[in-house]
Amino acid sequence: MPYRTTQQILVDVLTVTTEGHVPITSLCHKSNLSHKRLKGFLHNLTSSGLMNEIEYDGQNTFVITDKGRLYLEEYKRFSEIAGSFGLEL
DSSP, X not given: OOOOOHHHHHHHHHHHHTTSSEEHHHHHHHHTOOHHHHHHHHHHHHHTTSEXXXXXXXXXXXXEOHHHHHXXXXXXXXXXXXXXXXXXO
């Protein structure tokens, strides 16, 4: 299995958060990242406004923002265009 790029990991994490309020443990499992590595990505995503950390039912959860949804849509569209030329992102 090939390694994922940083962009692919960011997209995976954002995609998981489209499900709603996702606690960090679920995010670790669903995005296939260790807690320590995920924390770095979460910092980047929250500081850039693509994701928010919210307390929900007594625990910290993560949700995607409108800006994050737009990023996902544009990434997928660009990925399809690149794929039509035989390129991988």
